[in-house]
Amino acid sequence: MDCLFCKIIDKQIPAEIVYEDDLVLAFKDISPQAPFHALVIPKKHIATLNDIAEEDRAVVGHMVIVAGKIANEQGFAEAGYRTVFNCNQDGGQTVYHIHLHVLGGKAMGWPPYQETLKQPIN
Numbered sequence: 001m002d003c004l005f006c007k008i009i010d011k012q013i014p015a016e017i018v019y020e021d022d023l024v025l026a027f028k029d030i031s032p033q034a035p036f037h038a039l040v041i042p043k044k045h046i047a048t049l050n051d052i053a054e055e056d057r058a059v060v061g062h063m064v065i066v067a068g069k070i071a072n073e074q075g076f077a078e079a080g081y082r083t084v085f086n087c088n089q090d091g092g093q094t095v096y097h098i099h100l101h102v103l104g105g106k107a108m109g110w111p112p113y114q115e116t117l118k119q120p121i122n
Contacts, residue, residue: 005041005097018073023059024066026102034082035105036074040066047096049087060098067102076104 007013008027015027018038029037042059046052052060064083071077081104086092 001045003045003097004095005039005099006045009041009043019066019070021066023062026066026070029101033101034103034108036076036081036103038070038102040070040100040102041097046098048093049085049098052098063100067100070102071104074104080104080107082108 004013008015009025017025017027019026019040022043024040024042026038026040029039040063042056042063044056044059046056067083068077071081081102084101084103085098086094086101
């Protein structure tokens with residue numbers, strides 16, 4: 001398989017790992033969008049949110065729990081943080097292995113704005 005994130009899981013490509021267990025790996029994003037920006041990925045390859053099967057329920061839930069643990073360890077859980085899954089091209093997904101963005105360390109505005117339209121998403 002020619003998946004960037006699978007290669008990170010297999011330690012073929014280096015990454016700054018912030019958390020790892022039997023189900024998931026979390027590492028710092030190489031293009032951070034916040035003072036702290038990490039990706040939580042399942043060790044099982046799942047291409048998109050649309051490909052999550054019933055048997056993946058536990059690992060996807062575990063990804064969210066790990067995001068909270070990371071936020072707590074990094075010291076911004078109480079102040080707040082953002083988690084984001086992107087799905088497919090229009091959703092902004094660029095690597096087709098599901099990943100949960102964990103962004104923190106600054107106040108974030110809402111709603112997010114579409115770059116092309118410069119107007120709020122409803």
